[in-house]
Amino acid sequence: MKQMMIYNTLSRKKEPFVPVHEGKVGIYACGPTVYNYFHIGNARPFIIFDTLRRFMKHLGYDVTFVQNFTDIDDKMIKRANEEGTTVEAIAEKYIAEYFKDAEAIGVQRADVHPRATKHIGEIIGLIKKLEAKGLAYRVDNGDVYFDTQAWRSNYGRLIGQNLDDLESGARIEVDDIKRHPMDFALWKAKKPGEPFWKSPWGEGRPGWHIECSAMSMKYLGETFDIHCGGVDLIFPHHENEIAQSEGATGKPFAKYWMHNGHINVDNKKMSKSAGNFFTVRDISKEFDPEVVRMFMLSAQYRSPINFSRDLMEQARAGLERLYTARDNAQFALEHAPEREMNGEERAFAARAKGFMDQFDDAMCDDLNTSEAMGVLFEYVRDMNTALADAKAPSRAAIEAGLAALNTMAHDVLGLLMKEADTVPEDVKALVQARVDAKKAKDFAEADRIRAEVLEKGYIIEDTPKGPKVKKA
Ligand SMILES: [Zn+2]
Known part of the structure; x- marks a missing residue:
């Protein structure tokens, strides 16, 4: 230990x-x-x-x-x-x-x-x-x-x-x-x-x-x-x-x-009389509450932290990067070939372990979440490159990448709480029907299905690896 x-x-x-x-x-x-x-x-x-x-x-x-x-x-x-x-x-x-x-x-x-x-x-x-x-x-x-x-x-x-x-x-x-x-x-x-x-x-x-x-x-x-x-x-x-x-x-x-340490709001002490007193409930009208967590973890806990709209926006952007990395990897997993990791992928999996090790070291140093977050983002950059679409990474490589991301961001930092949107079975069936229609060059039918899927609240985005479905 x-x-x-x-x-x-x-x-x-x-x-x-x-x-x-x-x-x-x-x-x-x-x-x-x-x-x-x-x-x-x-x-x-x-x-x-x-x-x-x-x-x-x-x-x-x-x-x-x-x-x-x-x-x-x-x-x-x-x-x-x-x-x-x-x-x-x-x-x-x-x-x-x-x-x-x-x-x-x-x-x-x-x-x-x-x-x-x-x-x-x-x-x-x-x-x-x-x-x-x-x-x-x-x-x-x-x-x-x-x-x-x-x-x-x-x-x-x-x-x-x-x-x-x-x-x-x-x-x-x-x-x-x-x-x-x-x-x-x-x-x-x-x-x-x-x-x-x-x-x-x-x-x-x-x-x-x-x-x-x-x-x-x-x-x-x-x-x-x-x-x-x-x-x-x-x-x-x-x-x-x-x-x-x-x-x-x-x-x-x-x-x-x-x-x-204590928290200031726009560099002033938070107080009801100063009118800069916010409950989490107030903030959740403007920001996803998970952004509050991201923001709090961006500083080492003993240092004072300043709460401002700018820093919350930064936290929101950071959190989005984590979700995008996870969701892209999960999407890639659906289409990934089942094969042994190649040399490059093994090197990536080894680096992922190294990042986790650095992350743990930062957290062991008096819970330095700020430094740990830095390691996490460095890792995300590496993972995004290693699993970039064009390379057709193997299932094993993507799984190793996701496991490291989830251990750091989800299990330890408590982020990435939301599951990727699960697409309902009927929508999945329509998406497949559209693929078949396109193969049969029935583009009118393909367009009709796209509209039907949209009516059900989903957008189809065509990628080199196949259709990607997102909530509209
Ligand atoms: Zn007490």
């Missing part, structure tokens, strides 16, 4: 990836708060870490991928009130919408999609452990906080600052009921009109950070391989996850922390 290198936010350097359990990888990705359609800022981590999962499978690991849904928090409650419905109904609605958009951008379902409200028992259990260890305290109103003072020497490792520095920069609220500015809520006492659950500290609901600690450890174990999310989650969310998890278990939590 190739050695993957991962930039670990915790150590601030690229490290060789060594799994906790040989041959297996556990990945936890922070998922969406399901109160709306997701925007392109959310789409980036979904696409990147889906690609990480695909690539690790491709390397041969047995991957368990967990991505949560935050289905209880202030935004959920606000949205439910605005729409005059329940938090649960909002969650159901936007989880269903998440799956639609995720599928459209090629993001596979996680092995587990845990929801916070379905893990209240685990969350309470974890808070009880922290309380027993003197790392959590309840205040009079029923809130429970993590005691950062009691975790002083360990807090701030992920962000790379100590507690003194963090405290000096913290804003202190006048009416704060917690003991220290960096302490954070594990459990929030119920307020009127909010959903609540019973707990040893009174009725209330879990804080945001604790749900990810509870659910990641439930499904991946107390120590697992990779925890990932957007760069904006490093602090406080992921720092707090480490404090809660390691505080409760006394064991290392995630070994590797991967964070994707």
Whole structure:
């Protein structure tokens, strides 16, 4: 197996990836708060870490991928009130919408999609452990906080600052009921009109950070391989996850922390107030959602990425080149002679292996999709030339070419999701009838059939190798 290198936010350097359990990888990705359609800022981590999962499978690991849904928090409650419905109904609605958009951008379902409200028992259990260890305290109103003072020497490792520095920069609220500015809520006492659950500290609901600690450890174990999310989650969310998890278990939590860079829109920070805030649903009115995936993979995940119409157009053109290469090869396959590969074809098949090797090397270097994409396009150029129409390539050569293309573009990068249009049997029969009519020099009949095929929604294009049929 190739050695993957991962930039670990915790150590601030690229490290060789060594799994906790040989041959297996556990990945936890922070998922969406399901109160709306997701925007392109959310789409980036979904696409990147889906690609990480695909690539690790491709390397041969047995991957368990967990991505949560935050289905209880202030935004959920606000949205439910605005729409005059329940938090649960909002969650159901936007989880269903998440799956639609995720599928459209090629993001596979996680092995587990845990929801916070379905893990209240685990969350309470974890808070009880922290309380027993003197790392959590309840205040009079029923809130429970993590005691950062009691975790002083360990807090701030992920962000790379100590507690003194963090405290000096913290804003202190006048009416704060917690003991220290960096302490954070594990459990929030119920307020009127909010959903609540019973707990040893009174009725209330879990804080945001604790749900990810509870659910990641439930499904991946107390120590697992990779925890990932957007760069904006490093602090406080992921720092707090480490404090809660390691505080409760006394064991290392995630070994590797991967964070994707943020996304700008036309070189400006994306925000609702600036009017440059797009959901994937908005973009899909203008672009095929697969173009969003192509665009996101064009940059290495840690660098910031700029979303603009020009770059989306470039991504669209790139994706089209991949589809054209695949569809041409598939068409050539239908007419390809069944014979042994000749010398030139064997050389091409060997180069295809070499390209795949280079592609894997790029991906092993901290998931450098940008470089991997470069290798893929170089390969496509080579394949197009090697399988060019005039040469009548053998079936074996085309199959080798397609296999390499599909491994890189489809299996690993999650592109080329759409199958080539399959031509219905009745249309195929008409196309054959037209070939026969032309052979019999009955050109009037051939033209009539062409018109009939067009009426059925297909265009016939005559090529030196025979008719090519496309959707009109
Ligand atoms: Zn999280």
